[in-house]
Amino acid sequence: MGTILDYMDWRGDLSFRQSEFNEVDNLILAMLSYVELDGIVPGVGKNAFVTVEQAAQRYFEEHTAEEIRAEISFTHLSPFVLRKMGECRRFKNAKLSKYVNQIDERLQKQFSALHIELDDKSIYVAFRGTDDTIIGWQEDFNMSFMTVPSQTAAVDYLKATLRTFGKKYRVGGHSKGGNLAVYAAVMSSKHVRSKIREIYNNDGPGFTKAFVAMPEYEEILPRIYSFVPESSVIGMLLEHREERKIVASAETGIMQHDGLTWQVLGNHFEYKTERTRESVLLDETLKSWLSGLDASQRESCINSLFSVLSANGDETLTDIANGGIKSLGAIMKSITTMDEKTKSIISELIRMLRKEYGKEVVTPIIEKLVPKRGGVSRKSRWGENKNGPDNGEKS
Structure with a gap:
């Protein structure tokens, strides 16, 4: 057993042509979205990219390991995911592009996303979730009575960026990012939905009963892959209709929300049969x-x-x-x-x-x-x- 960091040590020498995309790769890319890449990854509308290796080099030129470890949040170690990705064959040449990071305190809006193109030419659209801030968790709860601004932004992002024909697109995220991935897929046009092969929700909240009854949700339901840890809180919020696999974690309680604690066996997670009491x-x-x-x-x-x-x-x-x-x-x-x-x-x-x-x-x-x-x-x-x-x- 190990974590996603150990997985990259074990299988990081295998390209996606040698070993196809799997659920662990999904979590790695979802956790990458937590890294602040402003000024490093080109934005929407720019026909440019940087590789993961280049992004890692530039990020760690500006930030020390000690500075990163001193941060306090569920996601503060995500830059080490970026660094490990930049060191292994499987991820280092992946192309990062279309980065957006929008924060509007007046609207209580926190939205960030990027495209990650792998060496098999598939693209994973990663939506950033919430960290362990109380206001971030409140935004997750707010989804029970309103459409939050980041959900609307996610729909607009897919409309603006899923333009290339012949590409295999996956969308996903961790925490709120998983919810955004599902929401954006459902609320996008049929043309955009048709381009999305898989949707990943990693311990993200669900939706209202009315939302999961929509025919568009029914349409994408077979493409949703959902994972929650044993002690899930956020991933159990609101309504879910998709099957959710229960993942073992090295942590306990609420701290299991951190994807870096999820346990990996080979090319998949270690599963549990039931959630905790x-x-x-x-x-x-x-x-x-x-x-x-x-x-x-x-x-x-x-x-x-x-x-x-x-x-x-x-x-x-x-x-x-x-x-x-x-x-x-x-x-x-x-x-x-x-x-x-x-x-x-x-x-x-x-x-x-x-x-x-x-x-x-x-x-x-x-x-x-x-x-x-x-x-x-x-x-x-x-x-x-x-x-x-x-x-x-x-x-």
């Missing part, structure tokens, strides 16, 4: 919470939820983890006016973070978040089962 319970709680709300109520409740998570001034989930008792204490204090369903959501999110914090920190807070019922506390009802009620799921 935490993931299942949070999924059920979220669906129950959202199902009884209209769009305006969802917006109000989601805003409240994320204002609570940032109560200590934390900007990322990593900040909450590093803040320990102080961060969790601020969350506990700020939820006193929340309704019971919102409290339940927060308690399950914290429960999934428990493995990062340690039981001694989180358990007392969960006990205060979830009151005793019928004289029996949640903890005692669950007995020694640290992960929640036995609902048939295996860890």
Whole structure:
């Protein structure tokens, strides 16, 4: 077993003509999209490209390894994916082009994408996802009641860039990027959709019930490949109709969202048969919470939820983890006016973070978040089962 970095050590000497594109290659290209390549990769409308090897060289001329490691987010190590790609035969001559990176704080829009042409002449269109910023996760939740600006941008991007005939196109991404790939494929014209052979959603959120009932979604459904880790949160949001394969991770809890922790065996992921109890319970709680709300109520409740998570001034989930008792204490204090369903959501999110914090920190807070019922506390009802009620799921 290993990660996508190990995969490039094992199979990096094989061209795509020797060993065809696979699901691990998909994740590598999706994670590449997190690297800030402004000024390195040519933009849309320019008939030019740089190779992965050239992009890696230029990037590391401007950034040191120490600087990269000092960053704090789920995706801060993605430049090392770029560097490893630039060192192996399989990826180093891939052509990078049509890079776009749009940030509009007023519209709460974060959109980035690029084309990656492999040596078999196929093109992977990679959409960037969200990192572990609280505002980024809120954007994922916002998809439950609105079309977010990055989704519209993704449709426009495919319309502007999928112009070459005779090419094999794949579209994909990680986290929000996976959602954008599916959304853009569905909402594009039939002419554009016909050019897309495969669509990859790596732990990205789903869609509204109305969206997955669209005939255009039905049309592309056989082309969607979807992967989630055992403890998936983001990848379980909203509605999915495609089959989702469950991937093993070297991490626990919410940290499994990081694609660099996903486990690889040969040319495929290591699979698990079931998601963890935490993931299942949070999924059920979220669906129950959202199902009884209209769009305006969802917006109000989601805003409240994320204002609570940032109560200590934390900007990322990593900040909450590093803040320990102080961060969790601020969350506990700020939820006193929340309704019971919102409290339940927060308690399950914290429960999934428990493995990062340690039981001694989180358990007392969960006990205060979830009151005793019928004289029996949640903890005692669950007995020694640290992960929640036995609902048939295996860890």
